[in-house]
Amino acid sequence: MLKVHTLNDQVRAHSNNAGHATEVPPHARWLYCNGQVGARLDGTIPGTPKEQIHVIFERIGTILGAANMSFSDVVKFSVYVTDGDIIADYLDVRGDYMGDHNPPATLLVVNPFPRAGIEVEIEAVAAKVDS
Numbered sequence: 001m002l003k004v005h006t007l008n009d010q011v012r013a014h015s016n017n018a019g020h021a022t023e024v025p026p027h028a029r030w031l032y033c034n035g036q037v038g039a040r041l042d043g044t045i046p047g048t049p050k051e052q053i054h055v056i057f058e059r060i061g062t063i064l065g066a067a068n069m070s071f072s073d074v075v076k077f078s079v080y081v082t083d084g085d086i087i088a089d090y091l092d093v094r095g096d097y098m099g100d101h102n103p104p105a106t107l108l109v110v111n112p113f114p115r116a117g118i119e120v121e122i123e124a125v126a127a128k129v130d131s
Contacts, residue, residue, distance in 0.1 A: 001129070003025075004023075005021045006018075018104055029128050030125070031073075031126040045117040045118060049083075053086075060124050075125045081110070082113065
């Protein structure tokens with residue numbers, strides 16, 4: 001089982017009370033998910049960043065499921081947005097998918113993505129010890 005360290009009494013708290021670190025037990029399987037963008041299977045891109053983030057989390061959930069993992073196995077997110085205001089949408093949607101599991105994340109504001117209309121990209125790292 002993963003152990004998220006949230007050290008708010010020792011290190012300044014993060015947005016949405018995200019953890020400061022995640023400890024992975026020995027002999028865990030690791031999954032590194034490449035950056036996912038908000039394009040649907042048919043190639044269409046939702047018009048708002050929040051909708052794109054929902055699509056991204058659905059895609060990540062599918063990838064996790066293919067590895068017999070779930071969102072509770074996520075160790076860390078790396079989040080890239082084209083505008084700092086999108087971070088609030090990310091935090092809101094993240095809560096819908098992550099529940100009480102709150103692993104750390106790195107949030108970066110970047111230049112526009114090469115594909116027109118894309119405003120968010122999220123990478124995920126997960127780990128799981130099979131029973």
